[in-house]
Amino acid sequence: xxxxxxxxxxxxxxxxxxxxxxxxxxxxxxxxxxxxxxQQHPGKAPKLLIYEVSSRPSGVxxxxxxxxxxxxASLTISGLQAEDEADYYCSSKRTIGTxxxxxxxxxxxx
Amino acid sequence: QVQLVESGGGVVRPGRSLRLSCAASGFxxxxxxxxxxRQVPGRGLEWVAVIYxxxxxxxxxxxxxGRFTISRDNSKNTLYLxxxxxxxxxxxxxxxARPVVALSxxxxxxxxxxxxxxxxx
Numbered sequence: 001x002x003x004x005x006x007x008x009x010x011x012x013x014x015x016x017x018x019x020x021x022x023x024x025x026x027x028x029x030x031x032x033x034x035x036x037x038x039q040q041h042p043g044k045a046p047k048l049l050i051y052e053v054s055s056r057p058s059g060v061x062x063x064x065x066x067x068x069x070x071x072x073a074s075l076t077i078s079g080l081q082a083e084d085e086a087d088y089y090c091s092s093k094r095t096i097g098t099x100x101x102x103x104x105x106x107x108x109x110x
Numbered sequence: 111q112v113q114l115v116e117s118g119g120g121v122v123r124p125g126r127s128l129r130l131s132c133a134a135s136g137f138x139x140x141x142x143x144x145x146x147x148r149q150v151p152g153r154g155l156e157w158v159a160v161i162y163x164x165x166x167x168x169x170x171x172x173x174x175x176g177r178f179t180i181s182r183d184n185s186k187n188t189l190y191l192x193x194x195x196x197x198x199x200x201x202x203x204x205x206x207a208r209p210v211v212a213l214s215x216x217x218x219x220x221x222x223x224x225x226x227x228x229x230x231x
Contacts, residue, residue, distance in 0.1 A: 003154070036217045038155070045224060046147075046155065051210050051217025089155050093215065097160070097169035099145070104154040 004102035022090035034093035112136035119225030132206030140184035
């Protein structure tokens with residue numbers, strides 16, 4: 001069960017915008033509008049940032065936004081802040097009821 | 111408040127079994143599907159299993175299919191993961207997680223603190 005493909009690392013300076021990609025297949029990202037994005041700080045449980053491609057749960061900053069085109073979903077963090085330094089994971093529903101995560105992206109704030 | 115609390119982790123020998131529990135509170139448990147997700151320390155997240163709100167459907171990741179069983183007791187607001195034939199590669203922190211919207215599967219919004227399973231001889 002191969003994972004969704006994410007870049008290992010992305011970096012940016014405070015105030016900049018960065019985008020993390022999440023590439024899937026015709027069995028997951030392409031066919032389902034179920035992509036979610038999670039932020040995880042060391043030693044903490046993941047936190048949901050985006051669900052159903054572009055929806056934000058209440059309480060999540062509007063600096064986080066999601067989109068999808070074809071087999072690739074994207075998370076954009078605008079106005080990068082020091083507290084955004086963390087690991088980020090995408091996930092998607094996959095055919096036959098299963099789910100899959102991406103390999104994770106480490107975001108570094110320079 | 112909305113809360114998930116996992117328990118049941120520990121050290122177990124290869125080939126043995128362990129049952130994890132996830133106690134839910136602060137929301138109507140019986141209207142939410144529930145997921146198990148695991149994470150090897152220092153590694154990424156791996157989806158393990160999902161059970162629908164009424165237990166009618168259950169799905170598993172390839173690495174645990176046939177060895178793990180997800181179940182729930184809505185009268186006790188508790189989710190379970192029965193893990194049999196454990197292997198060293200099952201060593202991880204196990205999280206239970208709840209979707210953001212009732213009767214939906216999408217977006218794991220509420221997570222427990224995790225329980226650690228170590229499989230070692």
